[in-house]
Amino acid sequence: MGQVSATSTVLIEADPATVLAAVADYQAMRPKILSAHYSGYRVLEGGQGAGTVAEWKLQATKSRSRNVKADVDVAGRTVIEKDANSSMVTNWTVAPAGPGSSVTVKTSWQGAGGIGGFFEKTFAPLGLRKIQAEVLGNLKREVEGTIGIEGTQG
Numbered sequence: 001m002g003q004v005s006a007t008s009t010v011l012i013e014a015d016p017a018t019v020l021a022a023v024a025d026y027q028a029m030r031p032k033i034l035s036a037h038y039s040g041y042r043v044l045e046g047g048q049g050a051g052t053v054a055e056w057k058l059q060a061t062k063s064r065s066r067n068v069k070a071d072v073d074v075a076g077r078t079v080i081e082k083d084a085n086s087s088m089v090t091n092w093t094v095a096p097a098g099p100g101s102s103v104t105v106k107t108s109w110q111g112a113g114g115i116g117g118f119f120e121k122t123f124a125p126l127g128l129r130k131i132q133a134e135v136l137g138n139l140k141r142e143v144e145g146t147i148g149i150e151g152t153q154g
Helices: 016-023 029-033 114-153
Strands: 003-012 038-045 053-059 065-075 078-083 089-097 100-110
Touching (some): 016 089, 016 100, 029 114, 100 114
Antiparallel strands (some): 003 100, 053 065, 065 078, 089 100
16 A cells, blocks of 8 residues: 545635635535535534535546545644544645735545555545645636625725
8 A cells, every 4th residue: 555645736816714714614615616526515513614514525537436534623724524434534725826816735645555545645636636736726716706796895
């Protein structure tokens, strides 16, 4: 068994505090940014940052899906989702980047051994990065759209 991981990053034109609040908002924001690969999303406990428990089904490919029950924690500018059903951990890290922020999502887990593990380690990150990029693109659209709306109200 080896460590398998996938990482994606997006730049968002908003301050880190605003972006971190959006990333940690499992009640209102998260349902808006999930791609079609996610289904059955619901918040079981909390909804804002640490202490939140949410679940969903991630359909990575036609034949590969995972039922996730994420326990959420926050450490500094990182929102951490630990899956109670597997070894999967996803870190959403928000950092200052010029006038805005960068958001990096890294998902890792203990992969299978043998030839299956080789294929998992080779191909799973490719598919997961595409899913991450879509979710991050949706986050960017939602956060920057909200700021644009707020900017026109004042």
